[in-house]
Amino acid sequence: MPQLSLYHTEASPPCRTVRMLAHTLGLDLQLVDVDMLQEEHRKPEFVKMNPQHQVPFLDDNGFYLPESRAIIGYLVDNYAKDDSLYPRDPKRRATVNRMLFFDAGTLWMSYSDYQMPIFYGQPGDPEKEKKMLAAFETFDKLLDGKDWATGSHVTIADYALAVTASSAEWSGVDLKAYSNVCRWLDRVKKAIPCFDEINNSSFAALKELLQKLTEKLAEMSVNKQ
Ligand SMILES: N[C@@H](CCC(=O)N[C@@H](CS)C(=O)NCC(=O)O)C(=O)O
Missing domain, CATH: 1.20.1050.10 (Glutathione S-transferase Yfyf (Class Pi); Chain A, domain 2)
Structure with missing residues (x-):
């Protein structure tokens, strides 16, 4: 089994794309949570690996790749049993x-x-x-x-x-x-096996994130007055 780490945020749509595809391929992704509200994606150690400071971000044994669509193409090219999901023709x-x-x-x-x-x-x-x-x-x-x-x-x-x-x-x-x-x-x-499962848990996380964001914005506007 390859050592694949995915830096991700549960609420993030492009992270879902990667997780759904990895699940279809039977890949065991090690998920590394990146807390956006805590600005973890802006931390120097993350930005050093990924100057684009975004998730999803794949680490395949030191091969670094951001961009969900590039990641899913790479995963099929490297780890799928055939090219049907991303034809080589x-x-x-x-x-x-x-x-x-x-x-x-x-x-x-x-x-x-x-x-x-x-x-x-x-x-x-x-x-x-x-x-x-x-x-x-x-x-x-x-x-x-x-x-x-x-x-x-x-x-x-x-x-x-x-x-x-x-x-x-x-x-x-x-x-x-x-x-x-x-x-x-x-x-x-x-x-797509797991489509609803991954979507639903991500939407629940997004709902929670938006709630926290609303509270943070309200707090900032009170502090400004
Ligand atoms: N085109 C990128 C978009 C990734 C993206 O927008 N990620 C957001 C989370 S959904 C992010 O990391 N934002 C933080 C930032 O841009 O600093 C992809 O498809 O992977």
């Missing part, structure tokens, strides 16, 4: 990468851009909401006639995209208008 891999980049740069990006200020107690920005819903509409079109994000086989792109879509769903984004997305998300939830 250039065209099939390009199609998977295309959906991973669509997730990172468009779907996840527009969702987190809209949602993060709300988590910090601000009102939702209608322009950002429009942009996010347009991204879901594009995703819905991309899924037309497909069972999975890239066609007829589940790949790592489904893991990353499903974490984005389920996060949006959890925070109250109404996905009903995107019927392909809803059908696909349902399929992913059933097909």
Whole structure:
């Protein structure tokens, strides 16, 4: 068994992506908790390993890798019994990468851009909401006639995209208008072992974190007066 450590935060969506994929591959990740409220990700020893100061962050026997989508690709390349989740054929891999980049740069990006200020107690920005819903509409079109994000086989792109879509769903984004997305998300939830289990415990942690954040922000505003 390889010695794989994952620096993670229970509440973090990209950490969930890595944990779900590792679980599917039967990998035993050593989870190292990083407490964001205590700014542990800014501590010099962590920043020295990971100047990007983010989780998830993989340590594979001294090989360091941040970025959830890069991590899941690496885990399949190194530890899966075959390449079905991340095909080595250039065209099939390009199609998977295309959906991973669509997730990172468009779907996840527009969702987190809209949602993060709300988590910090601000009102939702209608322009950002429009942009996010347009991204879901594009995703819905991309899924037309497909069972999975890239066609007829589940790949790592489904893991990353499903974490984005389920996060949006959890925070109250109404996905009903995107019927392909809803059908696909349902399929992913059933097909990925542990999807619901990891999501549910992460959402519970996120709820708790947001509560603590609200209290911290309220305290800071009182101290400012
Ligand atoms: N693109 C990165 C995003 C990772 C990310 O945003 N992580 C957050 C937690 S969910 C974090 O570590 N934030 C702390 C920081 O940016 O300093 C990925 O997919 O891994």
